[in-house]
Amino acid sequence: xxxxxxxxxxxxxxxxxxxxxxxxxxxxxxxxxxxxxxxxxxxxxxxxxxxxxxxxxxxxxxxxxxxxxxxxxxxxxxxxxxxxxxxxxxxxxxxxxxxxxxxxxxxxxxxxxxxxxxxxxxxxxxxxxxxxxxxxxxxxxxxxxxxxxxxxxxxxxxxxxxxxxxxxxxxxxxxxxxxxxxxxxxxxxxxxxxxxxxxxxxxxxxxxxxxxxxxxxxxxxxxxxxxxxxxxxxxxxxxxxxxxxxxxxxxxxxxxxxxxxxxxxxxxxxxxxxxxxxxxxxxxxxxxxxxxxxxxxxxxxxxxxxxxxxxxxxxxxxxxxxxxxxxxxxxxxxxxxxxxxxxxxxxxxxxxxxxxxxxxxxxxxxxxxxxxxxxxxxxxxxxxxxxxxxxxxxxxxxxxxxxxxxxxxxxxxxxxxxxxxxxxxxxxxxxxxxxxxxxxxxxxxxxxxxxxxxxxxxxxxxxxxxxxxxxxxxxxxxxxxxxxxxxxxxxxxxxxxxxxxxxxxxxxxxxxxxxxxxxxxxxxxxxxxx
Amino acid sequence: xxxxxxxxxxxxxxxxxxxxxxxxxxxxxxxxxxxxxxxxxxxxxxxxxxxxxxxxxxxxxxxxxxxxxxxxxxxxxxxxxxxxxxxxxxxxxxxxxxxxxxxxxxxxxxxxxxxxxxxxxxxxxxxxxxxxxxxxxxxxxxxxxxxxxxxxxxxxxxxxxxxxxxxxxxxxxxxxxxxxxxxxxxxxxxxxxxxxxxxxxxxxxxxxxxxxxxxxxxxxxxx
Numbered sequence: 077x078x079x080x081x082x083x084x085x086x087x088x089x090x091x092x093x094x095x096x097x098x099x100x101x102x103x104x105x106x107x108x109x110x111x112x113x114x115x116x117x118x119x120x121x122x123x124x125x126x127x128x129x130x131x132x133x134x135x136x137x138x139x140x141x142x143x144x145x146x147x148x149x150x151x152x153x154x155x156x157x158x159x160x161x162x163x164x165x166x167x168x169x170x171x172x173x174x175x176x177x178x179x180x181x182x183x184x185x186x187x188x189x190x191x192x193x194x195x196x197x198x199x200x201x202x203x204x205x206x207x208x209x210x211x212x213x214x215x216x217x218x219x220x221x222x223x224x225x226x227x228x229x230x231x232x233x234x235x236x237x238x239x240x241x242x243x244x245x246x247x248x249x250x251x252x253x254x255x256x257x258x259x260x261x262x263x264x265x266x267x268x269x270x271x272x273x274x275x276x277x278x279x280x281x282x283x284x285x286x287x288x289x290x291x292x293x294x295x296x297x298x299x300x301x302x303x304x305x306x307x308x309x310x311x312x313x314x315x316x317x318x319x320x321x322x323x324x325x326x327x328x329x330x331x332x333x334x335x336x337x338x339x340x341x342x343x344x345x346x347x348x349x350x351x352x353x354x355x356x357x358x359x360x361x362x363x364x365x366x367x368x369x370x371x372x373x374x375x376x377x378x379x380x381x382x383x384x385x386x387x388x389x390x391x392x393x394x395x396x397x398x399x400x401x402x403x404x405x406x407x408x409x410x411x412x413x414x415x416x417x418x419x420x421x422x423x424x425x426x427x428x429x430x431x432x433x434x435x436x437x438x439x440x441x442x443x444x445x446x447x448x449x450x451x452x453x454x455x456x457x458x459x460x461x462x463x464x465x466x467x468x469x470x471x472x473x474x475x476x477x478x479x480x481x482x483x484x485x486x487x488x489x490x491x492x493x494x495x496x497x498x499x500x501x502x503x504x505x506x507x508x509x510x511x512x513x514x515x516x517x518x519x520x521x522x523x524x525x526x527x528x529x530x531x532x533x534x535x536x537x538x539x540x541x542x543x544x545x546x547x548x549x550x551x552x553x554x555x556x557x558x559x560x561x562x563x564x565x566x567x568x569x570x571x572x573x574x575x576x577x578x579x580x581x582x583x584x585x586x587x588x589x590x591x592x593x594x595x596x597x598x599x600x601x602x603x604x605x606x
Numbered sequence: 607x608x609x610x611x612x613x614x615x616x617x618x619x620x621x622x623x624x625x626x627x628x629x630x631x632x633x634x635x636x637x638x639x640x641x642x643x644x645x646x647x648x649x650x651x652x653x654x655x656x657x658x659x660x661x662x663x664x665x666x667x668x669x670x671x672x673x674x675x676x677x678x679x680x681x682x683x684x685x686x687x688x689x690x691x692x693x694x695x696x697x698x699x700x701x702x703x704x705x706x707x708x709x710x711x712x713x714x715x716x717x718x719x720x721x722x723x724x725x726x727x728x729x730x731x732x733x734x735x736x737x738x739x740x741x742x743x744x745x746x747x748x749x750x751x752x753x754x755x756x757x758x759x760x761x762x763x764x765x766x767x768x769x770x771x772x773x774x775x776x777x778x779x780x781x782x783x784x785x786x787x788x789x790x791x792x793x794x795x796x797x798x799x800x801x802x803x804x805x806x807x808x809x810x811x812x813x814x815x816x817x818x819x820x821x822x823x824x825x826x827x828x829x
Contacts, residue, residue, distance in 0.1 A: 128760060135761035158760040361705035365816060394816045532712070535643040536700060 105176070105197040105430045108437050110208050114217070120439040121153045122180035125168070127424060129380055130160050131391070133459045141452045145443055148219040152439045162188070162424075166517070173198050178429040180440035186235055186509070187517040189243050189427055194514055200428040201241035205441050213445065222445050223466040232465045235509045236425050244425040246465035247447055248456060250380040251419050251500045251507055252311055252409045255363070255492070257373045259402040260284065260295050271414035272407050274316075277304055277374050278344070281353040284373055296400070300371045304354045305363040307377040310524030311420050314510055316341050317523075318420075319412040324523070329513035329563040333523060334549045342530045342548075343540065350534035358528050359535070365393050370400030376409055378422065379461030379496035388486045406495040408503065421507035423462060454478065458488065461496025463504075470501070515561035522552040631696065634672030646701045646710060650674050651722040652693045653745055654811065654823065657785040658686045664785070665689065666743060666811045667697070668724040673743035675813070677702070679713040694720035707814040708742060726809045734776050738818055746812045746820060748773070748780075750828065753804040756797065764789060767797050769822065771806070780808065783821040796825050805829045 124142070128134040135158060142154045157179070159165045166188045172178045173195040184192075192199050206225050210217035214224040225233070232246035254272055261268055264283050269276060281303035286294045293301040306312045313333075317324045320341075323332025348354040357363060363375035364384040375385065383391045386404040411417045426447055428440045446452065453469035456462065458478055464470050479498065483491035500507070510516065529548055533540055553559050627633065631647050632640065640646050650667040657664045663681035667674045676697060681689070689695070699713025726747040732738040733748070751771035759765040767782040782797050800806065810822040 130759060132761055156762075158762055158764070160760045160765060359702070359704075361816075365705065398816075532643075532700075536645075537643075 105432065107197050108200045108430050108434060110204050110211070111434045111438055114211060114438050114442070115435050116149075116151050118435060119151050119153070120436050121155065122436065122440050122443060123155045123157060124443065125157045125159065125165055125179040125182045127159045127162055127165060127183045129460055131383065131459055134456060137452065137455045137459065140455070141447065144451070145220075145446045148446075149439070149442060152443065154443055159183075166191075180429055180431065180436065181444045182427055182429065183247060183424045184244060184427050185422075185517075186238065186244060186425060186512045187520060189236075189425075190238055190512045190514045190516055192427070193238065193243065197430050199243050200430050200437060200441070201243055202245065202428065202441075203241050205428075206242065211438060211442065213448075218442070218445070220446055220449055223448050223468045227466050227468045228448070229465055229467060229470075229504070231421070231504060231507065235421065238512055244427040245444065245448065247424045247426045248380075248453075248462040249421060249423040249465055249500065250378050250460070250462050250496075251421060251503075252308070252315070252376055253379045253382070253461070253496050253499055254407045254409050255367055255375045255377065255382075255385040256405040256407055257367060257370070257402045258405045260370075260373045263295060268405060268407070269414070271417055272374075272410040273414055274344075274410045274412060277410050278348055278353070280373065281348060282351060285351055285353055295373075296370045298369075298371060300366075300369075302352065302355045302360060302366055302371060303373045304348070305356065305360060305366055305372050305375055306354075306527075307357045307363050307375075307381070308524065309356050309358070309527035310520045311422070312376070313338070313341070313523040313527055314520070315409055315418065315420055316412070318508055319418050325511045325513075325516065325519055326563070327511045327513075329511070329515060329561050331519060331553075331558050331561060333519065334553070338526070339545050342526060342545065345527055346530040346534040346540040349531040350537070352535075354531065355535075356528055356531055359531060362393065364389070367404075368392060368400070369394055369398045370402060374410075379500060380423065382406070382461035382493040382496035383459075383490060386490075386492045388490070389492065390487045390490055404492055406492055406499060408499060408506075417503070417506050419503065419507055421504075421509050423465075450474070457497065461493050461499075463497050463500050513561070513563075515558070518556040518561070519558060522556040522558060525555075526552060628696070634669060637674070637701070638672070640701050642701055642703050642708075644701055645698070647696065647698045648674060648710070649694065649696045649718065651720070651724075652689045652691060652695060653724055654691065654786065655686070655689055656783065658683065663689065666745075667695070668722075668744055670722065673724075673741070673745070673812070675707060675709040675743045675811075676713055676715075677704075677709045677711050679710070679715055681715070685717075688717060692721040692723045694718040694722070705815050706817065729812070730773060733773060733778055733818070738812070739814070741812055742814055744812050745809070747807065747809050748820070749807045751778075751806055751808060753800045753802055753806060755802065756800050758798070763794075763798060767794070769797060769800070771808075779815075779817065779819050780810070780822050781813070781815070781819050783813070786811075786821055787823065793822060793824050796827070797822065800825070800827075 126138050138156055142156060162185055169178055169182060169192060189199055206213050208215060214222050232249050236242050236244035236246060258268060261280055264280055266280050284295045284301060284303040288294055292299060314324060320337050322337035323335050325332055363372060363377050366372035367375040367385060368387055383389055387399045387401050408417055409419050426444050428444050431437050448466055450469045450472055453464035453466055454475050457464045469475055479494055481489045482494035526548060530540055631649050637646055637648055650669045652665055653668045654666040661680060661682055662678040663686050664678055665676045667676060695715045695717055697710055697713050697715045699710040702709055702711040724745045726745045728749060729741060729746040730748045751773050753771050754777055755770040757768045766784050769780040770777050771780060782794055787794050805828045807826045807828055808822050809824045810820040813819050813821045
């Protein structure tokens with residue numbers, strides 16, 4: 077069981093990428109221009125790096141999509157490489173940008189693309205392709221029914237806009253949900269409100285900590301109970317700050333997270349972590365496993381994790397004898413202002429990498445666009461609590477039928493999964509995204525890490541006070557290099573200035589070594605001739 | 607007289623055992639008794655290295671009296687290279703539990719004089735018993751296991767491999783942890799080729815994930 081652990085490596089790799097881009101040592105690609113026509117007489121082999129949620133149905137859908145696409149375009153072969161972790165894709169892409177060996181098409185997050193853009197012309201801006209009359213969205217020369225640009229949910233498409241251009245297309249969208257053990261909430265004497273609030277969750281969670289004389293929790297009769305577990309603590313911090321209208325980041329990359337609201341939120345988290353009422357995935361494990369074992373009441377995870385939630389879930393990671401029967405409710409993440417709820421929009425997007433051969437790029441674009449067809453959209457969205465990103469798919473009779481059949485079975489029509497999708501479908505207008513810039517992925521990691529740190533410290537009975545907060549802010553700034561993020565434009569546009577002395581020395585040394593190696597090879601060649 | 611000698615020997619061994627541990631260093635029994643989230647200090651021996659990046663190492667360790675899993679311990683790349691199988695280290699960190707796996711996190715270490723390499727102990731008979739968890743993280747052998755299912759985590763080679771194998775009519779989960787073995791190793795390739803019905807002997811570390819989930823390091827096809 078490999079746990080996610082890629083964030084720091086990505087920070088280091090991103091720094092390396094910036095250095096490589098700055099030193100102009102590698103061959104750079106020219107800007108992509110859409111060819112007049114797609115050459116069907118030539119074979120194209122393209123690679124597609126995709127992410128699945130450790131869900132083999134999703135793998136099967138990717139494979140089916142590729143097979144269907146290849147039957148329409150017999151001169152294009154698509155090679156699928158699968159990942160189960162966005163961070164790993166990010167790391168591998170960064171590593172491959174420096175050697176011009178990126179995939180052709182890649183599932184990604186806009187935060188990550190912002191870093192990819194550090195490589196000159198690495199990622200193809202899609203606007204010209206969108207608009208191309210033949211091969212663009214709903215283009216006349218396409219061999220499949222593609223949506224028009226106006227049929228991509230505008231909010232989702234907007235998330236893919238960086239530096240004034242679309243560098244990606246949305247593939248699927250999800251949000252976070254709070255999966256609630258309603259049975260336990262009511263057993264504790266509470267009634268679920270229409271919209272969960274943070275105060276409600278903290279109060280119920282503390283109430284659930286009561287134990288009997290033998291140390292068993294009264295609510296479940298077990299030795300283990302963590303009432304509130306959050307999977308992605310970066311989202312937790314980001315959503316809390318947004319709901320509080322507090323600073324996180326400016327559109328230009330200004331770091332605003334180290335503020336008094338953040339401190340206040342961290343004190344609250346520490347208080348409840350200290351009693352044992354709150355924990356995180358990184359510290360304790362998957363919220364779903366605790367929820368299904370009757371050891372958690374409020375489990376916050378992606379709607380794309382809905383098939384793991386509940387005692388009747390189609391995907392279960394704990395043994396059958398540990399499962400506890402309970403009524404589950406799928407709710408919006410907790411709010412500070414329930415009248416004006418706000419929740420994060422997330423989910424995979426797809427980008428196209430540039431190559432020397434524009435025909436290869438065009439082939440890549442055709443495949444990327446194929447992923448927006450109804451067949452792929454509806455099939456993939458139905459694997460988890462995702463929603464399709466096109467209105468064409470969302471409004472189709474096929475998708476409506478899928479939603480209507482909620483609860484018909486505990487597999488394809490598992491009610492928790494469909495409830496999770498409905499949560500986003502009905503509240504898309506309440507979703508938001510964070511600013512994207514080169515370094516926004518690091519800021520996101522820092523946001524989550526602060527919650528992890530105070531949670532661990534509180535559990536270890538350490539003092540969490542002003543001095544602690546100051547040290548924590550300084551540590552996060554240094555660890556994630558947040559003081560090195562450039563604001564107000566891309567690295568490409570900025571004057572990089574003089575190289576640091578150490579970097580200059582390194583480059584001079586490298587040049588000297590290459591010269592020495594060259595001289596040696598030359599000398600050997602001359603000696604052989606003699 | 608025999609009783610006197612036995613008591614003398616016991617006391618001698620006990621005192622020599624204590625003397626071998628520096629002040630504040632826990633025995634494995636003391637480590638087991640320590641509460642989750644408390645600071646722990648142990649001396650132990652590296653058995654296998656799982657991964658290193660960004661100055662963090664994940665390592666399987668074992669002493670004569672028990673085993674430890676060190677998750678993302680602070681470690682420079684230079685020091686990681688020094689952690690060979692058998693290397694003795696003193697580890698200071700916090701006891702933690704993740705999905706049933708008891709481990710030491712946020713740890714630092716120093717290299718000491720001494721060496722010990724654990725031999726795989728046959729724990730086939732302990733599968734399904736309450737006794738097994740007392741051996742958590744130890745190097746173990748499982749013999750005569752019948753393969754029921756082999757699945758790549760993401761449907762194709764490159765990530766973990768999940769193995770279900772049975773003995774005595776009961777099924778158990780095993781894992782080829784890709785961070786531990788890599789994809790180019792004999793064990794990764796051999797497990798990927800196993801078919802239902804194959805009978806194998808396996809060795810690995812007694813990891814826990816929502817129940818016993820050994821991380822396999824070698825597999826031998828018996829029939």
